[in-house]
Amino acid sequence: MSEVLDDSGAGKDTVMGRRGTYLWRECMMMIGMKCMGQDMECFHFGSQSEGTTTPGLQSDIDFLISANDFNIMTVWEDWKSWMLNLLMLHDDTTPPQQYLLQAIQTYTPEPETSLIHGTLVTNDCGQVLLSAERGKQYIEYEDRDRGEATKNGPSVSFIPNWDVVNAFHIRKPLPEIHHWIDRCKGRPV
Known part of the structure; x- marks a missing residue:
């Protein structure tokens, strides 16, 4: 072989x-x-x-x-001043291991109430959320001088044969991921 x-x-x-x-x-x-x-x-x-x-x-x-200039919060206590804060939300309509990201103010740990950026949308409850689709449109518009973008799923790329995905780093371990890691290592759950 x-x-x-x-x-x-x-x-x-x-x-x-x-x-x-x-x-x-x-x-x-x-x-x-x-x-x-x-x-x-x-x-x-x-x-x-x-x-x-x-x-x-x-x-x-x-x-x-x-991008490391975003603070992805799992709980309110994770808020950091002068950072772009997004709170992870999960409800009955959200698929497993997927989250909505609610925009939180930079100066105070309170929910954002207005659409301060083109990548934000409001849901039926009035929460201001980050939109993945608007995010891809924003990248495509901001880098329009690089040519035509190719979009595949979460990827927006200006380089042929490349899939480029923009993501946020969660600095706290998530319980559902640790459960999966422990299961893969053969540890009892």
Whole structure:
């Protein structure tokens, strides 16, 4: 089997080389972002960076960007002044492991009451929420000078064969994720 993988360009050395290359690319991109004054992290994921694709398959490159200037709150006590705060909400209409993000004021830990940005919408209860669809439209509009955007699911990309997803980092562990991790490790739940 190893010989077949080596012959197809998916042997151990190739896989390790690809992983190293994509880790290096992540480091270079984060250094570049810091030099431009952006507090972001970036990650390659998927078959290209994992080295699990073979030449000729023309796999796309999957890329995730996480902005660190957002504070994703799981409870009100997580609020931080002078940050962009979003409170995670979950109700009966929200699918498992998905959340609505309610906009919270920057100067005081109170819900935002007006649409202060084009990426925000109000729901039937009057809560001001971040809209993923409006977020993608905002990225497409702001970077319109880069050409036509390609949108696939949560991805908005201006680079052919790249899926670029913008995300938020949750700094607190979520119980449902720990339950899944513990289950995968074989620990009793």
